[in-house]
Amino acid sequence: MSTAVDDHAPATVQVHDVHKWYGTHRVLNGVDLTVRPGEVTVILGPSGSGKSTLLRVVNHLEKPEIGYVSLNGEPIGVRRHAGRLKELGERAILAQRGRIGFVFQNFNLFPHLTVLDNVAAAPVATRRLAKPAALELARDLLARVGLADKATAYPRQLSGGQQQRVAIARALALRPGVILFDEPTSALDPELVGEVLAVIKDLATSGTTLVIVTHEIGFAREIADRVVFMDGGRIVEQGPPSEVLDAPRHERTRDFLSKVL
Amino acid sequence: MSEPPGAAVSLAEAPPPAAAPSEPLTAQRVLPLRRPGRWIATAAVLVLAAQFVHGLVTNPFYQWDRFGYWFLRPTIVDGLLVTLEVTAYSAALGLLGGVLLALARLSRSPVLRAVSWVYVWAFRSIPLIVVLLFLYNFSALYRTLSLGVPFGPAFLTFDESELATDLVIAVVGISLHESAYAAEVVRGGILSVDQGQHEAAAALGLPKGYQFRRIVFPQALRSIVPNYVNQLIGLIKGTSLVFYVSLLDLFGAAQSMGSTYPGDIVPLLMVATVWYLVLTSVVSVVQFYVERYYARGATRSLPPTPLQRLRAAVTGLTARARREAAV
Numbered sequence: 001m002s003t004a005v006d007d008h009a010p011a012t013v014q015v016h017d018v019h020k021w022y023g024t025h026r027v028l029n030g031v032d033l034t035v036r037p038g039e040v041t042v043i044l045g046p047s048g049s050g051k052s053t054l055l056r057v058v059n060h061l062e063k064p065e066i067g068y069v070s071l072n073g074e075p076i077g078v079r080r081h082a083g084r085l086k087e088l089g090e091r092a093i094l095a096q097r098g099r100i101g102f103v104f105q106n107f108n109l110f111p112h113l114t115v116l117d118n119v120a121a122a123p124v125a126t127r128r129l130a131k132p133a134a135l136e137l138a139r140d141l142l143a144r145v146g147l148a149d150k151a152t153a154y155p156r157q158l159s160g161g162q163q164q165r166v167a168i169a170r171a172l173a174l175r176p177g178v179i180l181f182d183e184p185t186s187a188l189d190p191e192l193v194g195e196v197l198a199v200i201k202d203l204a205t206s207g208t209t210l211v212i213v214t215h216e217i218g219f220a221r222e223i224a225d226r227v228v229f230m231d232g233g234r235i236v237e238q239g240p241p242s243e244v245l246d247a248p249r250h251e252r253t254r255d256f257l258s259k260v261l
Numbered sequence: 262m263s264e265p266p267g268a269a270v271s272l273a274e275a276p277p278p279a280a281a282p283s284e285p286l287t288a289q290r291v292l293p294l295r296r297p298g299r300w301i302a303t304a305a306v307l308v309l310a311a312q313f314v315h316g317l318v319t320n321p322f323y324q325w326d327r328f329g330y331w332f333l334r335p336t337i338v339d340g341l342l343v344t345l346e347v348t349a350y351s352a353a354l355g356l357l358g359g360v361l362l363a364l365a366r367l368s369r370s371p372v373l374r375a376v377s378w379v380y381v382w383a384f385r386s387i388p389l390i391v392v393l394l395f396l397y398n399f400s401a402l403y404r405t406l407s408l409g410v411p412f413g414p415a416f417l418t419f420d421e422s423e424l425a426t427d428l429v430i431a432v433v434g435i436s437l438h439e440s441a442y443a444a445e446v447v448r449g450g451i452l453s454v455d456q457g458q459h460e461a462a463a464a465l466g467l468p469k470g471y472q473f474r475r476i477v478f479p480q481a482l483r484s485i486v487p488n489y490v491n492q493l494i495g496l497i498k499g500t501s502l503v504f505y506v507s508l509l510d511l512f513g514a515a516q517s518m519g520s521t522y523p524g525d526i527v528p529l530l531m532v533a534t535v536w537y538l539v540l541t542s543v544v545s546v547v548q549f550y551v552e553r554y555y556a557r558g559a560t561r562s563l564p565p566t567p568l569q570r571l572r573a574a575v576t577g578l579t580a581r582a583r584r585e586a587a588v
Contacts, residue, residue: 098466
């Protein structure tokens with residue numbers, strides 16, 4: 001991995017004045033955000049505030065109409081060309097996504113592959129590792145999320161919490177500079193939320209850059225270095241949890257927190 | 262009425278029969294409902310089936326001795342081989358064409374989408390027999406086929422009449438027809454794969470070809486297989502049309518022997534029927550195992566194979582017999 005050290009070290013993510021709209025519906029209205037290496041950022045906000053869209057813009061699952069995202073200074077999905085931004089080809093975008101882990105609300109594991117093959121798929125498909133090395137990495141990662149004994153199971157044979165832990169291991173197999181979590185516990189039964197949060201917390205303390213969209217305010221307070229509150233496609237306020245959660249300056253933040261707490 | 266008063270207060274208006282067991286109701290097994298109608302229907306169906314079989318066996322019209330004579334005759338077996346050959350080539354080429362057409366239809370290029378749509382529209386509209394007869398007379402339209410620069414010089418030139426044997430005409434015609442239907446089957450299968458799967462594959466940065474071959478297509482096959490086999494069974498019988506482009510398939514062989522031996526036409530048609538039944542049965546068995554293979558991960562446990570089901574039934578029966586013997 002000597003050639004790609006920078007790709008795997010905790011990354012800086014910068015969002016530069018991103019606008020996104022569907023027809024006349026404006027989802028993001030000029031979002032600027034900087035996530036420093038190793039920082040844990042939690043994005044809160046009412047539904048429809050654009051937080052999931054922002055996360056999907058970061059790994060270019062959604063293309064912004066204006067603005068761009070950069071990872072360690074390198075624009076994602078676009079390149080600078082004669083003072084303009086030009087869209088990158090599909091192949092280049094796919095290569096960039098290999099440096100950004102993404103965990104979905106609905107896990108989206110590949111149901112026809114075993115748990116082990118799910119985790120090993122990306123390193124093998126992108127030829128970053130030979131098959132045996134990828135399987136070994138996958139086993140290590142499954143052990144890390146506490147599922148070493150489930151390697152040969154199929155995803156549908158697991159509980160929701162176990163599936164989400166596999167999905168996290170699958171994202172980790174990319175050895176990404178940043179991992180994005182899109183409401184990772186929203187599809188889980190309440191008693192299964194804890195096991196997933198425990199894994200995320202373990203990642204947070206290990207120094208990986210994390211950006212998490214969640215409704216778990218208590219969890220945000222516990223692990224976030226910074227809380228970002230969004231509403232109407234804009235960032236309303238951001239800062240350490242002690243400020244944003246305990247002493248919000250904006251009326252809308254207070255209003256939101258009073259409803260969810 | 263022999264029970265002491267007060268024992269069945271709520272049953273006062275409908276007293277239990279005198280023979281009612283004295284055990285509490287909860288300790289007993291519920292008696293299954295008697296279904297006399299089902300027995301009557303079963304008997305009626307069995308009688309009708311027996312009559313039908315009896316007619317098949319005893320009616321001299323079927324000439325079963327002639328059936329036995331023709332069943333494995335070289336002419337018939339040669340015809341069967343032609344049917345198998347045409348079916349196998351057309352099924353493979355048709356599926357390949359179908360996958361390509363489906364991908365074109367689902368692509369982002371408007372030109373590819375339009376071409377695919379028009380192709381499917383055209384070949385689903387034209388009867389197969391027309392396609393076949395058209396191709397049969399194709400050499401009159403284009404005497405040579407050449408490979409080269411469009412509107413420019415040719416590198417390779419084929420004489421149409423040498424290239425286009427009857428088998429080639431049959432396979433090309435049926436494949437053209439078949440791929441239009443296969444395209445829709447494959448497209449339906451791909452659309453049935455959850456959008457989240459495409460997103461997850463994209464988010465992991467899997468190369469585009471890998472996404473299709475290893476993630477999307479295997480999941481699409483779960484719904485493609487039953488539909489395509491349905492199509493394939495239609496195809497097996499559809500190949501009987503190649504008789505009209507002077508290719509002697511199973512049906513053609515039976516038909517031509519029938520015109521030589523007019524007295525044997527019924528047994529000959531029975532020979533063809535039984536062979537088609539055999540082919541369809543083989544395909545159905547293969548379908549079961551292919552579907553089972555692609556069900557991996559889709560269900561929590563795989564459906565049992567007929568052999569496993571038989572074994573389970575036998576174990577269940579012997580266990581029951583043992584239980585009852587013990588009582």
